[in-house]
Amino acid sequence: MYLALREMRRAPSRFGLLIGAVGLLVFLILAQQALQDGLITSFVGAIRQQSAPVLVFSTDGQRTLQGSVIAPPLEEGIRAVDGIDAAGRIGQGTFTVRVDGDDATSDAAIIGAEDPSLGGVRRVDEGRQAEAAGEAVGSAADFSIGEQVQIVPVGVAGAEGPVLVVVGVVDDAQLQVTPTLFTSWADYEAAARAVNPEAEVVLPNVIGLRPAEGTTAAQLIVAVNATSEDADALTREQAATDTPGVGQVRQSFQVIFLLYGLVIPLVTGLFFLIVTFQKSASLTLLRAVGVDSRALVRSLLFQVCVVVVGGLVIGTALYWPLSQQTLGAITLRFDPAAVGVWSALLLVLGLLSALVAARRVLQIDPIEATTGGGGR
Amino acid sequence: MKLALRELRRRPNRFAVATLILTLIALLLTFLGGLLDGLERGSTGALRVQDADAIVFAEGAEGSLVRSRIDEDVRGQVAGVVGAEHVGGLGSVQLGARLDGRGPRDLVPTVLFGYELAATGLPAEPPAAGEVVADESLRSEGVEEGTVLRLGPARSEVRVIGFVADSQYAGQASLWGSLDTWREVLAANRPGARVGEGTVQALVVRAPADAPDLPRAIDEATGGATDSYTIDGAIAAVPGVAQQRSVFNQIIGVTIVIAIVVVALFFALLTVERTGLYGVLKALGASSATIFAGVLLQAAVVTAIASAIGITAALALDALIPAGSIPFTVTPPRLVTSVVSLLVAAVIGCAFSLRRVLRVDPATAIGGAQ
Numbered sequence: 001m002y003l004a005l006r007e008m009r010r011a012p013s014r015f016g017l018l019i020g021a022v023g024l025l026v027f028l029i030l031a032q033q034a035l036q037d038g039l040i041t042s043f044v045g046a047i048r049q050q051s052a053p054v055l056v057f058s059t060d061g062q063r064t065l066q067g068s069v070i071a072p073p074l075e076e077g078i079r080a081v082d083g084i085d086a087a088g089r090i091g092q093g094t095f096t097v098r099v100d101g102d103d104a105t106s107d108a109a110i111i112g113a114e115d116p117s118l119g120g121v122r123r124v125d126e127g128r129q130a131e132a133a134g135e136a137v138g139s140a141a142d143f144s145i146g147e148q149v150q151i152v153p154v155g156v157a158g159a160e161g162p163v164l165v166v167v168g169v170v171d172d173a174q175l176q177v178t179p180t181l182f183t184s185w186a187d188y189e190a191a192a193r194a195v196n197p198e199a200e201v202v203l204p205n206v207i208g209l210r211p212a213e214g215t216t217a218a219q220l221i222v223a224v225n226a227t228s229e230d231a232d233a234l235t236r237e238q239a240a241t242d243t244p245g246v247g248q249v250r251q252s253f254q255v256i257f258l259l260y261g262l263v264i265p266l267v268t269g270l271f272f273l274i275v276t277f278q279k280s281a282s283l284t285l286l287r288a289v290g291v292d293s294r295a296l297v298r299s300l301l302f303q304v305c306v307v308v309v310g311g312l313v314i315g316t317a318l319y320w321p322l323s324q325q326t327l328g329a330i331t332l333r334f335d336p337a338a339v340g341v342w343s344a345l346l347l348v349l350g351l352l353s354a355l356v357a358a359r360r361v362l363q364i365d366p367i368e369a370t371t372g373g374g375g376r
Numbered sequence: 377m378k379l380a381l382r383e384l385r386r387r388p389n390r391f392a393v394a395t396l397i398l399t400l401i402a403l404l405l406t407f408l409g410g411l412l413d414g415l416e417r418g419s420t421g422a423l424r425v426q427d428a429d430a431i432v433f434a435e436g437a438e439g440s441l442v443r444s445r446i447d448e449d450v451r452g453q454v455a456g457v458v459g460a461e462h463v464g465g466l467g468s469v470q471l472g473a474r475l476d477g478r479g480p481r482d483l484v485p486t487v488l489f490g491y492e493l494a495a496t497g498l499p500a501e502p503p504a505a506g507e508v509v510a511d512e513s514l515r516s517e518g519v520e521e522g523t524v525l526r527l528g529p530a531r532s533e534v535r536v537i538g539f540v541a542d543s544q545y546a547g548q549a550s551l552w553g554s555l556d557t558w559r560e561v562l563a564a565n566r567p568g569a570r571v572g573e574g575t576v577q578a579l580v581v582r583a584p585a586d587a588p589d590l591p592r593a594i595d596e597a598t599g600g601a602t603d604s605y606t607i608d609g610a611i612a613a614v615p616g617v618a619q620q621r622s623v624f625n626q627i628i629g630v631t632i633v634i635a636i637v638v639v640a641l642f643f644a645l646l647t648v649e650r651t652g653l654y655g656v657l658k659a660l661g662a663s664s665a666t667i668f669a670g671v672l673l674q675a676a677v678v679t680a681i682a683s684a685i686g687i688t689a690a691l692a693l694d695a696l697i698p699a700g701s702i703p704f705t706v707t708p709p710r711l712v713t714s715v716v717s718l719l720v721a722a723v724i725g726c727a728f729s730l731r732r733v734l735r736v737d738p739a740t741a742i743g744g745a746q
């Protein structure tokens with residue numbers, strides 16, 4: 001160990017460069033893990049935060065809130081299913097809005113629920129739930145309590161849209177990476193009519209259900225789906241994970257993680273293999289003066305651990321400030337579990353990558369110190 | 377140069393691991409770039425194929441077709457700038473499509489466009505009522521000429537009469553019909569979004585002659601009631617596209633920095649190993665420039681081989697990925713950019729060895745340094 005540490009101290013640029021490279025790779029992996037988690041939360045956070053345990057989409061909606069429309073006959077059929085304690089309309093649309101009278105406009109997804117316990121937010125992190133007409137709870141990353149959000153009727157000459165006042169905020173509650181407001185069905189309907197005066201009727205996008213006592217969510221889903229092939233009932237969590245795009249995001253990031261995960265042990269392995277080649281004369285001499293080959297392998301593995309742990313520390317140190325940021329509309333988070341899992345995995349892979357170098361150390365023949373072969 | 381190439385030929389194992397790492401990095405660069413291209417292509421193809429000079433949205437629509445509404449008055453003002461024959465309406469609606477022979481819940485996501493001025497690859501005259509031209513990607517779903525698709529909960533029937541390439545929108549395959557077909561399907565399936573006669577979501581505008589800054593001229597003519605863009609501007613204005621591009625480019629940038637570090641590390645170690653050999657070469661009259669050129673050549677060859685393998689792997693990945701699972705697209709410009717980036721990274725990485733090569737003393741060849 002003493003020799004291993006001394007060697008690292010005497011070649012700081014060589015080992016520093018490697019630790020820096022591993023640190024950058026670790027940072028990239030952790031940053032992309034945070035990006036993946038933040039992206040998925042921004043896509044479907046609102047579905048996870050809403051209060052209905054079961055959501056019924058129209059099959060045509062392909063499990064997207066805005067794409068689904070529940071026609072009156074389908075709604076009647078859903079409400080008639082046995083095992084329902086309560087059912088409520090939920091509407092969702094993306095609108096152009098103006099916050100606090102600003103000149104600039106922005107986007108907002110508005111979710112309106114007929115029954116706040118079926119489509120409102122389950123909790124607020126600050127402020128209170130919307131109670132009166134014209135009140136809303138907003139996604140915490142985008143809205144503050146007291147803000148007045150006016151719907152802009154795009155392309156409707158001379159029209160004024162309704163105003164929603166933010167009375168509470170909730171974390172991780174965006175939909176489709178868009179600032180999101182939870183309000184009543186009546187306020188949602190008013191917003192939808194303001195932007196399209198030609199609309200004959202405003203239909204719900206999904207129906208929120210609460211199972212009756214003695215009925216599980218799974219049983220209710222089976223019963224609802226049996227009523228019509230146009231009904232697509234899902235639990236809250238299924239609705240979040242089955243949203244189109246979420247699976248693609250996960251798959252894409254998995255390929256990226258796999259490739260980065262392979263590069264780290266290869267870089268470490270390559271480095272120690274070359275260093276072992278370079279030191280072969282010294283290692284042969286050490287073996288000739290009686291140093292046990294296992295001690296030399298331990299030194300090698302110790303250096304690998306120092307390099308990988310150093311890289312993990314640098315990578316995590318770079319990841320920490322990044323994880324406190326917001327990238328556009330995506331809120332990043334520091335995930336200790338991700339740091340732990342990747343640290344363990346990369347340490348194991350790093351040690352495995354040094355096996356080739358370790359094998360070479362074990363193959364050193366001390367006799368070569370007397371023939372000059374150790375330097376080859 | 378000759379020596380450098382000969383070493384590569386005679387001792388390929390020495391360079392194998394570095395080649396493998398650079399191959400993975402080349403694959404990563406190509407994959408990241410391919411993902412970015414695939415995402416952009418899938419979400420903006422319908423805008424990219426427009427044979428037009430400007431796309432006009434209602435003011436405040438933020439580049440979103442669904443939120444934009446343009447009535448006949450505004451259309452008239454736009455026509456005043458370029459002439460009525462150079463202005464065409466555009467409308468869209470996203471709906472699931474049912475196909476014969478599929479299960480009742482097995483729908484194909486589509487977006488139906490109504491148009492007046494034909495985009496590239498579309499018939500100049502919009503198809504007759506109930507007929508559409510489909511995006512090529514629908515062929516993988518079994519759609520052929522003559523296939524009838526039943527759109528949305530109302531099962532509005534449209535018959536495919538032809539195909540158009542690269543025209544996806546919002547990650548969905550597009551269908552192109554007349555404005556009347558669009559209005560009818562929209563009203564039947566999205567009663568809350570129906571529009572009246574003469575109202576469209578956007579206008580496609582062709583400039584009759586060279587018109588510098590057409591979008592600004594249109595917005596001025598409508599008194600600010602419109603947000604007009606060039607085609608590239610409209611693509612960049614699609615919600616999420618600019619952010620997506622920025623994030624991916626940052627990841628690609630850091631990956632290139634890692635490639636620089638890997639090349640620097642590998643060739644710095646190799647140079648240290650060959651210090652004695654370089655001393656001999658210098659003692660025999662070789663200049664530092666010649667020796668460094670050899671190192672550079674080796675880096676370039678290793679990188680070129682790694683890029684070739686990486687690109688082959690990326691092409692194989694492209695062929696193996698099932699349609700619709702990952703939005704990955706390999707394009708020649710992306711491949712060229714990845715290879716050039718990696719070669720530049722190799723040259724920069726190699727430059728870290730230059731100082732060591734310059735410091736090699738020919739006296740080491742005769743033991744002067746010992």
